[in-house]
Amino acid sequence: MQSYNILGVLSALWALFYPSPFKLSITISIIFGLAGFIILIIFNKDVGFIVTDGSRPSVGITISLNSLSISLTGFICSNTIYTSIFWIYFTITCIILTLSMIFINHVSFKNITSLFFLLISIPSYSFGLITNINYLYDNSNPTLYTTSIINKEIYTSGEKIRINVDQVVVSPWGNMNGNSVVAVSEDSYNQVSENERVFIGLKHGLLGISWYYLEL
Numbered sequence: 001m002q003s004y005n006i007l008g009v010l011s012a013l014w015a016l017f018y019p020s021p022f023k024l025s026i027t028i029s030i031i032f033g034l035a036g037f038i039i040l041i042i043f044n045k046d047v048g049f050i051v052t053d054g055s056r057p058s059v060g061i062t063i064s065l066n067s068l069s070i071s072l073t074g075f076i077c078s079n080t081i082y083t084s085i086f087w088i089y090f091t092i093t094c095i096i097l098t099l100s101m102i103f104i105n106h107v108s109f110k111n112i113t114s115l116f117f118l119l120i121s122i123p124s125y126s127f128g129l130i131t132n133i134n135y136l137y138d139n140s141n142p143t144l145y146t147t148s149i150i151n152k153e154i155y156t157s158g159e160k161i162r163i164n165v166d167q168v169v170v171s172p173w174g175n176m177n178g179n180s181v182v183a184v185s186e187d188s189y190n191q192v193s194e195n196e197r198v199f200i201g202l203k204h205g206l207l208g209i210s211w212y213y214l215e216l
Contacts (some may be wrong), residue, residue, distance in 0.1 A: 001047060002057075004036070004062065008065070011029045011066060012029055012066040012068070015029035016068070016163070027136070030070055036062055037063065039059055048114070049117065050111065050117050050118075052111070052114075060121070067122075067124035067125035070124075071127045072163070073128065075131065078135045081209070083209065090123075093126035098118075135203070135206070138211070140203050140206075142203045143203075147171050147198060149195060150194065152167070152168050166184050166188070167184065169181055170214075184213075188216055200212050201215040
């Protein structure tokens with residue numbers, strides 16, 4: 001478990017702070033998070049989620065870090081349109097993981113620390129898994145819409161731990177009634193200017209959850 005935890009923490013930090021190449025780093029973080037849940041299911045008597053007394057190995061911190069990494073990147077970078085189908089996938093995934101932890105790994109509700117990290121990890125992992133898989137592995141053909149760049153901004157998360165994301169705000173397009181914020185790459189951010197006419201590509205999504213991007 002020590003090797004898993006070390007490599008898993010490194011994968012989470014890679015995906016969160018230096019996700020390059022982006023698709024590979026996020027995919028590896030997803031795999032490490034999933035591997036942690038599988039370990040808990042298979043070795044349910046020998047491995048715990050969070051073990052405070054040191055009686056057996058635990059993988060909860062590694063799962064939590066990777067869940068946080070992929071949920072943040074999915075929320076900030078995927079430009080997902082959160083329709084009902086997304087929330088159906090999200091709810092089903094959360095239920096499956098929660099029931100697995102309760103009835104197979106026998107996570108105790110009396111362990112407040114374990115319960116706290118579990119309540120963070122399962123929704124975060126479910127959110128990150130669905131958003132990232134849906135857009136990173138989507139090969140559908142886009143529908144293009146014309147729009148205009150209203151302004152450009154760099155989103156900064158946190159004070160001590162800073163995560164910068166390049167974004168542009170565009171005017172209404174397609175069925176969008178208001179302005180949209182689009183996360184873009186640094187190259188795309190530098191190529192466009194305010195008031196410039198551009199295209200937005202709307203894609204179907206691998207899981208049928210629509211998402212969009214700036215087409216240059």
